[in-house]
Amino acid sequence: MGIHRSIIRSIILTAAVISVLAAAVVTNSPHTASPATSPYTSQAPSRGGIGKLYMGREISDVMGHRGAAWLERSTRVFEERPDEVVAHMDLEPDHVVADLGAGTGYFTFRISPQVPRGHVYAVDVQRGMLDIIRKRMARGSIHNVTPVLGTTTDPRLEPSSIDAVLLVDAYHEFSDPYAMMTAVTKALKPGGRVFLVEYRAEDAAVPIKRLHKMSAAQARMEMEAVGLRWRTTLEFLPTQHFMVFEKP
Numbered sequence: 095m096g097i098h099r100s101i102i103r104s105i106i107l108t109a110a111v112i113s114v115l116a117a118a119v120v121t122n123s124p125h126t127a128s129p130a131t132s133p134y135t136s137q138a139p140s141r142g143g144i145g146k147l148y149m150g151r152e153i154s155d156v157m158g159h160r161g162a163a164w165l166e167r168s169t170r171v172f173e174e175r176p177d178e179v180v181a182h183m184d185l186e187p188d189h190v191v192a193d194l195g196a197g198t199g200y201f202t203f204r205i206s207p208q209v210p211r212g213h214v215y216a217v218d219v220q221r222g223m224l225d226i227i228r229k230r231m232a233r234g235s236i237h238n239v240t241p242v243l244g245t246t247t248d249p250r251l252e253p254s255s256i257d258a259v260l261l262v263d264a265y266h267e268f269s270d271p272y273a274m275m276t277a278v279t280k281a282l283k284p285g286g287r288v289f290l291v292e293y294r295a296e297d298a299a300v301p302i303k304r305l306h307k308m309s310a311a312q313a314r315m316e317m318e319a320v321g322l323r324w325r326t327t328l329e330f331l332p333t334q335h336f337m338v339f340e341k342p
């Protein structure tokens with residue numbers, strides 16, 4: 095009887111040790127490891143949302159290419175100060191840059207003259223947007239821009255090839271942000287940077303739909319989940335965060 099009890103006790107003890115060790119492995123596993131289960135949950139879609147949540151944030155639906163005129167509105171220069179955004183990217187003339195979720199190329203064609211010996215990949219999931227970019231390239235005889243039709247999980251960029259990725263008013267629309275940012279991280283060179291510009295969710299006075307905004311804390315959590323390192327958050331824009339992340 096005594097022997098039985100001590101065997102049972104040692105089985106229970108061993109099981110307890112194994113479960114503690116297993117928990118420690120899960121806790122210490124790097125954020126970059128693929129989640130064993132989906133990182134997303136779902137709910138009934140809110141207005142303008144797709145009903146899919148990532149780290150508690152509902153993902154917004156995608157702005158169609160028929161909204162192109164909105165991206166090119168004349169007041170945007172004052173509202174979003176695009177030249178200051180590009181200046182804060184500290185680009186070198188030979189840098190290779192990806193404008194991810196490029197839309198009409200509002201930023202692409204401001205980056206292109208800054209990298210005369212480098213290149214700009216204008217990535218978007220909508221052919222209609224890339225057609226607009228191609229027309230602008232032809233009109234301006236621009237040769238250092240390549241339009242890229244990406245997918246929702248893959249920007250189709252070569253591994254370790256990119257110095258800087260710019261994401262303006264686009265990331266909140268990514269329907270698979272975990273897969274996309276994992277692919278972006280692979281495409282970055284070590285030390286390569288991600289510049290994330292999103293409307294400030296913390297500020298109720300910013301007149302933008304809720305799902306088109308992000309808080310700095312949420313953005314940081316999502317970028318760190320794929321192994322990017324937060325460098326700084328600058329608040330020089332009237333209504334948006336300008337956040338910088340780096341591939342270690």
Ligand SMILES: C[S@@+](CC[C@H](N)C(=O)[O-])C[C@H]1O[C@@H](n2cnc3c(N)ncnc32)[C@H](O)[C@@H]1O
Nearest residue numbers: 165195196197200218219220246262264267268
């Ligand atoms: C609101 S527009 C912003 C365009 C541009 N960045 C600008 O500031 O003018 C968002 C763009 O992101 C693109 N987009 C949405 N999901 C995407 C994804 N998973 N990968 C690449 N582009 C995406 C949309 O097609 C759209 O052109």
